[in-house]
Each structure stands twice: as C-alpha cells, then as structure tokens.
Amino acid sequence: MSEKKKGILIPERYKPVLGAFIFFVVMLSAFIASSPDVFLSIGIYSAVFLSLPLFAIMGLSLVFVTAAGEIDLAFPSIIPLSGLAFAWTLQQTNLNFLLATIFSVVVGISCGLLNGFLVTKLGLSSLITTLGMNFALIGLCNVLNNGAVRTFEELNDTRIKSILVGSFGPIPAQMFWMVLISLVLGMIFHRHKFGLHVRVAGDNPEAGRAMGVNIERTKILCFTLVGLCASIVGILGILLLSTYFSTMGEAYLLPVLAAVFVGGTPVTGGKGTIGGLVIGATTVVFIQTGVVAAGLDGHWTSLGFGLVIVLSLLGHRKFSGRLTR
Amino acid sequence: MSNEPIVKLVNVNKSYGNVYALEDINLDFYPGEIVSLVGDNGAGKSTLTKIISGTEGPDTNGKIIVDNKEVTNWSSAKARARGIETVYQNRALSEQQSIYDNVFLGREITNRFGFINRKKEIEETETLMRKIGYTSKVWTPLSSVNKLSGGERQGVAISRAILFESRLVILDEPTTAMALTEAAEVLEFVSNLKKSGKSVVFISHNPWDAHAVADRFVILERGKIVFDGPKGSMSADDFIALLHKFAKKDIKS
Numbered sequence: 083m084s085e086k087k088k089g090i091l092i093p094e095r096y097k098p099v100l101g102a103f104i105f106f107v108v109m110l111s112a113f114i115a116s117s118p119d120v121f122l123s124i125g126i127y128s129a130v131f132l133s134l135p136l137f138a139i140m141g142l143s144l145v146f147v148t149a150a151g152e153i154d155l156a157f158p159s160i161i162p163l164s165g166l167a168f169a170w171t172l173q174q175t176n177l178n179f180l181l182a183t184i185f186s187v188v189v190g191i192s193c194g195l196l197n198g199f200l201v202t203k204l205g206l207s208s209l210i211t212t213l214g215m216n217f218a219l220i221g222l223c224n225v226l227n228n229g230a231v232r233t234f235e236e237l238n239d240t241r242i243k244s245i246l247v248g249s250f251g252p253i254p255a256q257m258f259w260m261v262l263i264s265l266v267l268g269m270i271f272h273r274h275k276f277g278l279h280v281r282v283a284g285d286n287p288e289a290g291r292a293m294g295v296n297i298e299r300t301k302i303l304c305f306t307l308v309g310l311c312a313s314i315v316g317i318l319g320i321l322l323l324s325t326y327f328s329t330m331g332e333a334y335l336l337p338v339l340a341a342v343f344v345g346g347t348p349v350t351g352g353k354g355t356i357g358g359l360v361i362g363a364t365t366v367v368f369i370q371t372g373v374v375a376a377g378l379d380g381h382w383t384s385l386g387f388g389l390v391i392v393l394s395l396l397g398h399r400k401f402s403g404r405l406t407r
Numbered sequence: 408m409s410n411e412p413i414v415k416l417v418n419v420n421k422s423y424g425n426v427y428a429l430e431d432i433n434l435d436f437y438p439g440e441i442v443s444l445v446g447d448n449g450a451g452k453s454t455l456t457k458i459i460s461g462t463e464g465p466d467t468n469g470k471i472i473v474d475n476k477e478v479t480n481w482s483s484a485k486a487r488a489r490g491i492e493t494v495y496q497n498r499a500l501s502e503q504q505s506i507y508d509n510v511f512l513g514r515e516i517t518n519r520f521g522f523i524n525r526k527k528e529i530e531e532t533e534t535l536m537r538k539i540g541y542t543s544k545v546w547t548p549l550s551s552v553n554k555l556s557g558g559e560r561q562g563v564a565i566s567r568a569i570l571f572e573s574r575l576v577i578l579d580e581p582t583t584a585m586a587l588t589e590a591a592e593v594l595e596f597v598s599n600l601k602k603s604g605k606s607v608v609f610i611s612h613n614p615w616d617a618h619a620v621a622d623r624f625v626i627l628e629r630g631k632i633v634f635d636g637p638k639g640s641m642s643a644d645d646f647i648a649l650l651h652k653f654a655k656k657d658i659k660s
C-alpha cells in the first residue's frame with residue numbers, strides 16, 4: 083500500500099482519461115503500421131467522424147447511469163422508438179421539424195423515466211429491468227412501424243439538415259454537436275452538484291441519504307438522460323441517412339458499452355469520466371471503421387472489440403488501481 | 408456549567424415492538440462540554456443519538472427541549488438547522504469522492520446554476536481540517552477518501568460535522584476498530600472540537616478513550632441511565648471500576 087512518490091505525479095482524476103488516450107494511441111499506431119495507406123489518408127478520419135458523434139452522445143448518458151451504480155440496456159430500443167416518433171410526426175405534419183423533435187424527445191424521456199421508476203421505486207435490478215424494456219420497446223416499435231421504411235429525401239437540401247448533420251469542410255457538423263454536448267455534460271458530471279450526487283449514488287447511496295441527497299431522484303434523472311440522448315441519436319441518425327428503419331438501434335449496444343468501459347468508467351459505479359468516454363468512443367468507432375477499411379472481414383470487428391475491452395480493462399487497472407474488482 | 412442546556416431530554420422512551428431501547432431518559436447537554444456516553448452492546452446509545460439527531464422519533468410521552476423550547480416534529484433536517492450534527496457509526500462517507508466533496512455533500516457551495524464553487528469549498532475544507540487539528544503533508548482536500556486511514560476518515564466526518572456553526576456534535580463510536588495511533592488522532596480531533604467551542608457527545612466501548620476526552624460521564628444500561636456525573640478527579644481506573652460495578656449487576660452467576 084505504500085505510495086511511490088517518484089516520477090511525474092498525475093492527479094488521480096486524470097488517470098482514466100490518460101489511460102484511455104494512451105490506449106487509443108497504441109491502437110492507432112497498430113492500425114497505421116498494418117496498413118499505412120489507409121490510415122494515413124484523410125478519408126478514414128472523415129468516415130470515423132461521421133458516425134462517432136452518435137456513439138459518443140449515447141455513451142455520454144451511459145457514463146451517468148454507470149457512475150450512479152446502475153446500467154441501462156434499453157437504449158438500443160429507445161433510439162428507434164423515439165426515432166419513429168420523429169419520422170412519423172415529420173410525415174404527418176408535412177415536415178414540421180420542431181414538432182417532430184419535441185414528440186421524439188418526449189417519447190425518449192418517457193422511456194427513460196419509466197426505466198428510472200421501475201428501478202428506483204420498485205427496487206428492481208436495472209440490468210434485468212432495462213434488458214426487459216429493451217425487448218418490450220423494440221417490440222412496441224415494430225408493431226407501430228409495421229416494417230415500414232420511411233424516407234425523407236425532401237429533407238436533403240434543408241437548412242436544418244445541413245446545420246445538424248451537414249459538414250464544415252472535411253468535418254461533419256455532428257462533430258460540433260458532439261463536442262458541445264460533451265462539454266455541457268462534462269461540466270455537469272464533473273463540476274455540478276448533480277454530477278457529485280450521481281457519483282455518490284453509485285458509491286455509497288446511504289452516505290448521500292444521510293446528508294439529505296435525493297438518491298432516487300438522481301438515479302431517475304440519469305435514466306431520463308439516457309432517453310433524451312437516445313432521442314437525439316435517433317434524430318441525427320434519421321437525418322444523416324434521410325431514412326427511418328426500425329432496426330436503426332441495433333448496432334449501438336456493444337460499441338456504446340465498450341466506449342464507456344474503454345473510456346475508463348468502472349462498472350462498479352461511483353466514478354466516471356466524460357473525457358475518457360469521448361476517447362473510448364473514438365477508439366471503438368475507429369475499430370469498427372478501421373477493420374472494414376483495412377479490407378478485413380467484418381467479423382474481425384467483434385474480435386477487435388473483445389480484445390480492446392479486455393485489454394483496456396487490464397490497462398486501466400494497472401494504471402489507476404481498482405477499476406474492475 | 409450553570410448555563411442553559413442546548414438539548415434537554417425529558418422522560419424520553421423508545422421501544423421497538425416489545426423491546427424497550429430507552430426508558431425514562433432525562434438528560435441535559437450543556438455548551439462547551441464533552442459527554443462520554445458508555446454502555447454495553449444494545450444498551451441504547453445509538454438509539455439515544457438517533458432521537459437527539461432527529462432520525463428516529465421518541466415514543467409519544469417524552470419531550471425534546473432545544474434552547475429551552477420544546478420541539479415538535481423533530482427531524483434530522485431540523486436538528487441540523489439548530490446546530491446538532493451527528494457522525495454516524497459507519498461514518499457515511501462516499502469513499503471514491505474527494506475530501507471536500509464529502510465535507511460539503513448535500514450542502515454544496517454553488518453558483519445559482521448549481522455548479523460547485525470548488526475553490527471556496529477547498530479553502531473552507533482546509534480551514535475546517537485545521538480547526539480540528541487535522542494536518543497532513545500528504546493529503547489535501549482534493550485527495551479521495553479511499554486513500555485515507557480510519558482515523559483520517561473520521562477526521563473528514565468530524566470536519567463535516569462542524570460545518571455551518573454546529574454547536575453539538577454527536578460521535579457514535581468514532582474510535583471503534585481503530586489502531587492505537589489512529590484512535591489517538593481522533594481523540595485529538597475531539598479535544599480540538601471542544602477548544603473551538605463545540606459540545607460533544609462521545610460514544611465509545613473503550614473506557615480509556617471515553618475517560619480521556621470526557622468532562623462528564625453518562626452510563627447507559629439496558630435503556631436506562633445508571634450514572635450521570637462529572638469526571639472531576641476520577642481517574643481512568645476509578646471510571647473502569649465504576650463501569651464494572653454496573654456491568655456486574657447485569658451478570659448473574
């Protein structure tokens with residue numbers, strides 16, 4: 083247990099971020115070494131930046147839930163359900179974007195609230211509750227959508243689309259939104275009293291209660307944030323492809339969870355890092371895009387994820403002490 | 408101690424089902440005094456602190472009088488607002504957070520949007536730590552609690568308890584399960600609390616600790632007060648003999 087006082091002293095709270103960053107650099111170097119022509123061209127980075135914001139925005143909310151000592155597995159279904167609310171309203175109202183957004187956000191938040199209430203008020207396990215909700219919500223979504231693919235080519239030249247998912251030079255506009263949302267949520271997680279209460283909820287809820295912190299409300303708000311972010315991701319995803327299909331959430335589960343853990347947020351709750359999440363999401367999306375770009379079979383992606391998750395957990399443990407247990 | 412008591416309990420009873428945890432408790436706590444509250448396991452010490460700190464209500468007939476006025480609907484929020492703070496037996500700290508986050512937990516200094524004023528909280532924490540004599544070359548208010556020793560953790564909990572002008576600090580077994588040096592550290596914190604004008608209720612199973620810090624002893628046995636008197640010139644050995652006398656009455660054989 084003796085502390086070594088030699089070498090550079092890195093403040094405790096930056097260690098997970100630095101760990102995630104080192105891991106990213108190592109992975110990138112490996113990619114570059116294996117196929118330099120692909121990974122030294124700008125194209126691959128544009129491809130990464132296209133989808134990275136969606137995974138990162140989703141992952142940001144997962145950092146809150148995880149730090150609060152819970153887990154949410156329902157988001158892959160909240161994305162298409164709130165997305166359906168968006169797409170349906172667009173069709174019904176002759177592309178009333180504002181109304182569609184509001185309805186989508188309401189649906190997303192409602193799903194989150196429901197999860198939050200089930201977990202905190204009924205005291206159910208969040209793992210099982212949200213897993214069940216994931217099935218229930220995708221079922222509901224499929225029943226309502228009835229297999230329809232909804233396309234919105236009319237949106238293609240609209241201002242709203244170019245602001246949200248257009249591009250500034252080689253950088254997709256959604257990158258800007260990702261950075262903005264990360265900064266806001268980062269401030270809240272690390273500097274706002276709500277963020278502190280979230281971390282206390284995951285570390286020692288009794289300590290929070292003894293000091294008058296409303297732990298239940300804190301947790302419910304975390305699940306609600308997941309619903310909100312899922313709705314944002316749904317909207318951006320639909321705009322990006324100008325198409326809605328009810329399987330749009332399927333690809334999110336593993337990459338988003340991987341981003342959280344690779345980013346240095348421990349499963350055990352009580353702490354987390356927003357900066358780490360963004361780096362973790364970048365790592366994960368890079369593997370996804372990189373494997374394909376390097377001409378490898380898509381099956382390698384799963385293998386890559388698996389390796390990255392396990393290796394990064396080991397790395398974080400070495401680096402910042404107990405992260406995993 | 409001729410001044411008025413901060414808290415006065417009159418005929419307080421507390422039962423859990425058919426267990427009488429407290430029976431007819433009459434007890435005063437005066438400003439600037441350290442009261443050592445001792446007694447066997449299950450004697451009712453924690454129950455007594457819970458009633459004073461508002462986390463449990465007494466049975467209907469008793470009275471809690473604070474600053475000479477009977478209080479009604481006593482709650483932990485009200486107790487805190489009147490300057491009564493409790494350090495619970497399990498310390499109630501969030502170990503993965505920093506010292507200053509723990510000290511201000513639930514009472515954060517924020518701007519009007521709820522963002523924490525870290526600079527101010529850290530400064531205040533330093534002041535509080537200095538007040539109780541908690542000085543460390545290694546730890547700063549930014550250190551996370553899971554790095555600290557048991558005694559140091561108790562220091563964090565005690566610092567928290569003297570935030571916002573508290574007057575009466577209740578410490579439920581602050582030295583239990585601690586190494587000698589750690590316990591000595593905590594006793595030092597407790598004496599410094601008194602120096603800064605706080606009253607203390609100190610609960611312990613360790614008669615030496617209880618004797619070292621006390622101005623007055625209260626001995627509880629099976630929910631009843633069997634002794635309430637000043638330390639005066641009583642030595643530690645006298646005190647232990649006194650404890651044995653009451654303990655023997657309970658043991659038959």
Ligand SMILES: Nc1ncnc2c1ncn2[C@@H]1O[C@H](COP(=O)(O)OP(=O)(O)OP(=O)(O)O)[C@@H](O)[C@H]1O
Nearest residue numbers: 423426427428446447448449450451452453454455
């Ligand atoms: N919530 C409760 N429900 C039922 N009985 C209780 C409860 N809390 C305390 N008691 C009982 O009341 C009595 C007094 O308990 P209390 O915790 O006050 O003792 P204590 O003096 O603090 O003991 P220790 O030294 O072990 O901490 C015990 O018989 C205990 O079993």
Ligand SMILES: [Mg+2]
Nearest residue numbers: 452453454496
């Ligand atoms: Mg007790």
